[in-house]
Amino acid sequence: xxxxxxxxxxxxxxxxxxxxxxxxxxxxxxxxxxxxxxxxxxxxxxxxxxxxxxxxxxxxxxxxxxxxxxxxxxxxxxxxxxxxxxxxxxxxxxxxxxxxxxxxxxxxxxxxxxxxxxxxxxxxxxxxxxxxxxxxxxxxxxxxxxxxxxxxxxxxxxxxxxxxxxxxxxxxxxxxxxxxxxxxxxxxxxxxxxxxxxxxxxxxxxxxxxxxxxxxxxxxxxxxxxxxxxxxxxxxxxxxxxxxxxxxxxxxxxxxxxxxxxxxxxxxxxxxxxxxxxxxxxxxxxxxxxxxxxxxxxxxxxxxxxxxxxxxxxxxxxxxxxxxxxxxxxxxxxxxxxxxxxxxxxxxxxxxxxxxxxxxxxxxxxxxxxxxxxxxxxxxxxxxxxxxxxxxxxxxxxxxxxxxxxxxxxxxxxxxxxxxxxxxxxxxxxxxxxxxxxxxxxxxxxxxxxxxxxxxxxxxxxxx
Amino acid sequence: xxxxxxxxxxxxxxxxxxxxxxxxxxxxxxxxxxxxxxxxxxxxxxxxxxxxxxxxxxxxxxxxxxxxxxxxxxxxxxxxxxxxxxxxxxxxxxxxxxxxxxxxxxxxxxxxxxxxxxxxxxxxxxxxxxxxxxxxxxxxxxxxxxxxxxxxxxxxxxxxxxxxxxxxxxxxxxxxxxxxxxxxxxxxxxxxxxxxxxxxxxxxxxxxxxxxxxxxxxxxxxxxxxxxxxxxxxxxxxxxxxxxxxxxxxxxxxxxxxxxxxxxxxxxxxxxxxxxxxxxxxxxxxxxxxxxxxxxxxxxxxxxxxxxxxxxxxxxxxxxxxxxxxxxxxxxxxxxxxxxxxxxxxxxxxxxxxxxxxxxxxxxxxxxxxxxxxxxxxxxxxxxxxxxxxxxxxxxxxxxxxxxxxxxxxxxxxxxxxxxxxxxxxxxxxxxxxxxxxxxxxxxxxxxxxxxxxxxxxxxxxxx
Numbered sequence: 001x002x003x004x005x006x007x008x009x010x011x012x013x014x015x016x017x018x019x020x021x022x023x024x025x026x027x028x029x030x031x032x033x034x035x036x037x038x039x040x041x042x043x044x045x046x047x048x049x050x051x052x053x054x055x056x057x058x059x060x061x062x063x064x065x066x067x068x069x070x071x072x073x074x075x076x077x078x079x080x081x082x083x084x085x086x087x088x089x090x091x092x093x094x095x096x097x098x099x100x101x102x103x104x105x106x107x108x109x110x111x112x113x114x115x116x117x118x119x120x121x122x123x124x125x126x127x128x129x130x131x132x133x134x135x136x137x138x139x140x141x142x143x144x145x146x147x148x149x150x151x152x153x154x155x156x157x158x159x160x161x162x163x164x165x166x167x168x169x170x171x172x173x174x175x176x177x178x179x180x181x182x183x184x185x186x187x188x189x190x191x192x193x194x195x196x197x198x199x200x201x202x203x204x205x206x207x208x209x210x211x212x213x214x215x216x217x218x219x220x221x222x223x224x225x226x227x228x229x230x231x232x233x234x235x236x237x238x239x240x241x242x243x244x245x246x247x248x249x250x251x252x253x254x255x256x257x258x259x260x261x262x263x264x265x266x267x268x269x270x271x272x273x274x275x276x277x278x279x280x281x282x283x284x285x286x287x288x289x290x291x292x293x294x295x296x297x298x299x300x301x302x303x304x305x306x307x308x309x310x311x312x313x314x315x316x317x318x319x320x321x322x323x324x325x326x327x328x329x330x331x332x333x334x335x336x337x338x339x340x341x342x343x344x345x346x347x348x349x350x351x352x353x354x355x356x357x358x359x360x361x362x363x364x365x366x367x368x369x370x371x372x373x374x375x376x377x378x379x380x381x382x383x384x385x386x387x388x389x390x391x392x393x394x395x396x397x398x399x400x401x402x403x404x405x406x407x408x409x410x411x412x413x414x415x416x417x418x419x420x421x422x423x424x425x426x427x428x429x430x431x432x433x434x435x436x437x438x439x440x441x442x443x444x445x446x447x448x449x450x451x452x453x454x455x456x457x458x459x460x461x462x463x464x
Numbered sequence: 465x466x467x468x469x470x471x472x473x474x475x476x477x478x479x480x481x482x483x484x485x486x487x488x489x490x491x492x493x494x495x496x497x498x499x500x501x502x503x504x505x506x507x508x509x510x511x512x513x514x515x516x517x518x519x520x521x522x523x524x525x526x527x528x529x530x531x532x533x534x535x536x537x538x539x540x541x542x543x544x545x546x547x548x549x550x551x552x553x554x555x556x557x558x559x560x561x562x563x564x565x566x567x568x569x570x571x572x573x574x575x576x577x578x579x580x581x582x583x584x585x586x587x588x589x590x591x592x593x594x595x596x597x598x599x600x601x602x603x604x605x606x607x608x609x610x611x612x613x614x615x616x617x618x619x620x621x622x623x624x625x626x627x628x629x630x631x632x633x634x635x636x637x638x639x640x641x642x643x644x645x646x647x648x649x650x651x652x653x654x655x656x657x658x659x660x661x662x663x664x665x666x667x668x669x670x671x672x673x674x675x676x677x678x679x680x681x682x683x684x685x686x687x688x689x690x691x692x693x694x695x696x697x698x699x700x701x702x703x704x705x706x707x708x709x710x711x712x713x714x715x716x717x718x719x720x721x722x723x724x725x726x727x728x729x730x731x732x733x734x735x736x737x738x739x740x741x742x743x744x745x746x747x748x749x750x751x752x753x754x755x756x757x758x759x760x761x762x763x764x765x766x767x768x769x770x771x772x773x774x775x776x777x778x779x780x781x782x783x784x785x786x787x788x789x790x791x792x793x794x795x796x797x798x799x800x801x802x803x804x805x806x807x808x809x810x811x812x813x814x815x816x817x818x819x820x821x822x823x824x825x826x827x828x829x830x831x832x833x834x835x836x837x838x839x840x841x842x843x844x845x846x847x848x849x850x851x852x853x854x855x856x857x858x859x860x861x862x863x864x865x866x867x868x869x870x871x872x873x874x875x876x877x878x879x880x881x882x883x884x885x886x887x888x889x890x891x892x893x894x895x896x897x898x899x900x901x902x903x904x905x906x907x908x909x910x911x912x913x914x915x916x917x918x919x920x921x922x923x924x925x926x927x928x
Contacts, residue, residue: 101869102876106811106825140866305812306880308821335880336867345809347570348769349816357772361570402604403800403884405565405912406919412566416770416799420867421885448869455870 024072028430029053031394032064034079037410039086039371039385043363045410051084053392056205056430061386077425077432079396085414086385087147087169087393087428088339089373092239092277092298092327094153096125096133098140099454100332103462109245109307116462117332121154123461124454125182130155132450134162139442140337142168144420147393147428149337150275150298150327150377152212152239154183157197160207166441167433169393171275171377172201173212173239176227178219187223191230198234206429208237208379210275215241216260217248221267228269237273237378240264243286244278244309261286270295275377277327279317280310287317296323296376299368301345303329314350315359323380325373326365343369343415362415396425488536492894493517495858496528498543501874503550503835503849507827509874515548517856520669520894525850541889541896543860549878550849551611551633551857551892552803553837556703556741556762556791558617560589560597562604563918564796567926573709573771580926581796585618587925588918589646594619596914598626603906604801606632608884611857611892613801614739614762614791614841616676616703618647621661624671630905631897633857635739635841636665637676637703640691642683651687655694662698670893672701672843674739679705680724681712685731692733701737701842704728707750708742708773725750734759739841741791743781744774751781760787760840763832765809767793778814779823787844789837790829807833807879826879860889 029052036049038061050067052060060067104116130153141149148169151159156174163170174194175181184190194211201209213219213227231238243249243260252260261282264270272294279290279297290297299312317324326342328334343365350360374384382391397418399407404417426434433441493516500513502525514531516524524531568580594617605613612633615623620638627634638658639645648654658675665673677683677691695702707713707724716724725746728734736758743754743761754761763776781788790806792798807829814824838848846855861882863871868881890898897905 099870102872102881105873105876105880106815106822108821112821136866136869143866302808302812305816306821308815308819310819311816335876338867338883341805341808344766344805345812348766348809349813351570351772352769352775352813353817355772355774357572357576357770358570400912402600402607402908402912403802405600405915406563406922408566408919408923409569412569412799416569417566419802419883419885421883444866448864448866451869455872458870459872 025070027052027054027059027071027073028075029392029427030067030071030073030076031079031084031396031427032067032076034082034084034396035399035410036061036084036386037414038387039367040387049084051386051394053427053430056391058386058388058390058392060388077396081399082424083397083399083410083414084386085395085397086370087383087395087426088145088369089325089377089384090141090146090149090327090337090339091275091296091325091373091376092300092329093137093149093151093337094330095137095149095151095159096130096153097330097332098137098337099129099133099451099458100330101335103332103458105335109309112307120458120462121182124458125154127155127158129454130158131162132454134159135166135442135447136451137331137337138163138166138168139439139444139447142166142426142434142439142442143423144338144340145395145397145423145426146337146339147395147426148377148379148383150239154181157200160197160201160209164204164206167206167428167431169206169383169428171208171210171237171239171379173210173237175212175214176219176223177214178223187226191226195230195234198236202234202236210237210239212239215248216263217251224267224269231273237275239275239277242276242279243281246281246310249281259283259286261289265289265293272378278304278309278312280304280312282313284316287313287320287322291320291322294323296325296378298325298327298376299346300327300329301342301349303333305345305349307333311349311353314346315354318360318364323372323375324368325376326368338420339369340418340420347415361411362409363411365415366411392427392430394427395423398422398424489534491516491518491523491535491537492539493856493891494531494535494537494540495543495548495860495891496531496540498546498548498860499863499874500525500548500850501878502851503831504851513548515850515858517891517894520855522850522852522854522856524852541860545864546888547861547863547874547878548850549859549861550834551847551859551890552609552833553789553841553848554605554610554613554791554801554803555739555760555789555837555840556764556793557601557613557615557801558794559601559613559615559623560594560617561794561796562601562801563593563597563915563922564794565799567796567922569799573773576771584922584926585646588922589618591619591622593918594622595626596918598623599630599906599911600915601795601801602627602630602632603903603908603911606630606890606898606903606906607887608802608804609859609861609887609890610801610803611859611890612841612843612847614703618645621664624661624665624673628668628670631670631892631895633670633847633892635672635674635701635703635843637674637701639676639678640683640687641678642687651690655690659694659698662700666698666700674701674703676703679712680727681715688731688733695737701739703739703741706740706743707745710745710774713745723747723750725753729753729757736842742768742773742776744768744776746777748780751777751784751786755784755786758787760789760842762789762791762840763810764791764793765806765813767797769809769813771797775813775817778810779818782824782828787836787839788832789840790832802884803833804882804884811879825875826873827875829879830875856891856894858891859887862886862888
């Protein structure tokens with residue numbers, strides 16, 4: 001009888017818990033001991049927090065103690081004294097244009113485009129150019145903690161291939177425009193390329209292939225309708241520049257009696273697949289149309305400033321809870337792919353422009369670079385926050401560099417004090433692509449060498 | 465006879481050149497093989513260039529070949545594949561306020577000052593606080609290639625002491641204000657402190673002690689006249705905030721019938737010793753007054769944006785060739801001491817604000833951070849460019865980071881693509897203070913530890 005008691009004691013108090021312990025769920029990766037900035041609906045920030053990742057998915061978010069009670073992993077990353085944030089979302093860029101970084105500056109948009117960018121593109125853009133420029137941009141973005149980007153360029157199939165190989169996530173749109181461009185010479189060719197491109201990538205874990213009609217002023221109504229039909233048939237996003245300049249609006253009103261957003265609405269183009277870049281010169285009625293149609297918007301403060309395009313009504317758009325993300329635009333008009341500077345600039349620009357220092361708070365700026373940016377790309381169900389069921393796109397950021405000392409408020413710290421260089425480790429889709437500032441999927445030296453070879457070709461091409 | 469010929473041959477063709485070689489002038493340091501951006505009057509950029517330094521002075525600037533023909537040095541720094549630029553000039557800051565970095569954001573100036581900054585200062589600012597905050601700020605500035613800064617705070621003697629010990633150059637102004645502050649309780653006390661402070665430091669190689677009457681709205685006319693007299697007697701610069709907000713202008717007009725610059729002119733306050741910070745809300749007539757009186761101006765784009773203070777008329781000031789420098793302002797309203805971001809922001813802000821993408825070019829922005837900034841501080845004879853006879857304030861900058869690839873134009877590259885983190889080596893007054901990103905005169909870990917101790921005290925003080 002006594003033996004039975006002892007056995008019972010042993011089984012209940014020792015063996016049972018050990019069994020529970022033995023039943024810890026194995027996962028592939030635990031990031032632990034960091035301050036986890038979830039960007040979930042309650043904006044939970046977890047001190048001494050952890051994130052458990054299984055395959056490419058987040059399976060748990062909690063305190064390190066909680067996570068270690070429930071999960072076991074052969075691979076852990078210690079984020080002690082660091083922040084763990086959702087991967088940043090660059091909502092608008094033209095990634096191969098990194099090769100044109102600084103080719104021409106301090107010019108008006110028309111002169112810049114017609115004298116430099118278009119000739120340089122006509123003379124230099126090939127599939128190989130696109131691959132080299134993409135790799136350069138991917139490396140710069142990963143270094144800065146960007147895990148998803150939304151792109152519009154030529155040879156987008158090559159962009160997709162390089163992006164997938166680097167382990168980065170992208171919404172990648174093949175440009176459709178009503179004049180001959182380096183990859184496609186006619187609308188029919190562009191549509192055929194795009195359909196093939198989308199079908200090739202549509203089930204990829206990292207690549208969301210898209211259609212990218214350049215703008216309402218460079219693509220005809222008929223062709224925009226074709227784009228919309230194809231996007232519906234293939235269930236693919238549509239990326240388009242909208243209302244970047246005052247001239248675009250004036251021309252649209254003169255030619256079509258509608259402002260650009262009104263015009264797109266009038267032809268039934270707008271829906272929850274559309275991602276509209278810039279949306280600078282839009283009025284309240286147009287904001288309401290974008291909201292009603294659930295269009296995503298990509299705000300590019302530094303590019304808009306540099307080209308003197310104007311200031312988008314971001315405070316008003318946030319008041320109406322529009323899906324606004326932050327983008328860098330191409331490196332030729334920025335001249336970098338650094339989302340930390342876009343956050344900082346967005347917060348500051350709208351304060352001075354509106355005269356109200358309370359608009360676009362640090363928390364709102366960080367939101368635009370994460371969960372709201374995910375909404376802008378219509379990807380809020382899979383990325384943008386650290387939540388169970390989302391893809392494991394995590395970034396570990398140093399938190400005690402000189403420029404980050406001392407620390408008072410996490411969002412202020414991230415937006416106003418942290419730099420791209422403070423990013424330490426980047427995980428995309430559960431895979432570590434940068435560890436302790438070392439890129440694991442891209443070779444920096446080869447990238448620079450290839451880019452510099454193109455530099456020489458580009459300079460020569462422009463002097464002819 | 466033949467022997468004589470041989471001897472002659474030997475002496476003329478071998479010994480004589482060797483003698484010349486032996487007569488190479490010894491110097492203390494040669495920085496060589498870099499691209500030297502001189503910022504001299506002709507804006508010379510020297511490929512494969514070098515700078516020779518003797519004691520604390522630049523004794524030669526030229527190609528590496530030229531310099532090596534004329535000079536010999538036991539110490540050389542190889543700047544191959546890098547840029548050599550004049551040390552950056554931060555024309556306005558409050559360096560100890562680094563300890564308040566991020567304490568309160570996204571507030572209007574009045575709320576921010578009265579609810580957070582003034583109470584935090586009243587409860588925390590001591591001489592030790594000032595020393596700890598100064599060391600933090602100095603370390604951040606040196607890391608970013610700033611070699612001279614213009615400061616206004618309390619216990620400025622402690623700021624001077626820390627600055628001198630760190631080997632940094634500063635125009636350091638003790639605050640004079642018509643209410644009791646942490647170091648001085650009355651105007652008489654402040655004037656006495658300032659006179660003693662100036663006499664103590666006036667012959668120092670690095671420190672230019674100054675008077676810093678806070679602003680025309682916080683210092684009476686009589687006291688401003690006292691300041692002017694003391695500055696003339698001691699030949700010391702005067703730092704003052706001018707026209708930072710619209711309210712300041714309105715109040716000035718209401719109370720004094722003059723706008724702030726007009727008022728200062730009317731009391732005979734303005735001359736070529738004055739450094740005016742902000743000068744945001746100034747009209748053409750006031751620009752002309754500043755020009756006529758040779759007043760230096762410090763433009764702080766990021767702080768002005770963040771506090772929604774307004775946008776200074778920099779394009780107009782540059783058209784009239786005013787001495788405008790770039791400043792970060794204090795870290796509590798920025799939130800960093802990073803001049804690279806100020807250059808980038810200055811160029812972009814004025815483009816979008818004026819609607820003209822050609823204003824404030826990259827070259828002009830870089831100029832404001834170097835030679836024009838030196839003019840703003842009335843130090844253009846000793847710093848701001850790499851020229852013979854100037855103090856040896858040199859910065860070596862990496863030129864091939866990913867965000868800097870490829871390279872087309874040197875000023876565009878510096879302003880739009882280079883980051884503080886690309887700064888590699890910093891030389892001030894002929895002394896290396898950072899080498900290959902390692903600070904040599906400051907201990908980063910001690911600085912962070914001390915700053916974090918104050919962080920805890922500050923948080924506690926504000927919750928009381």
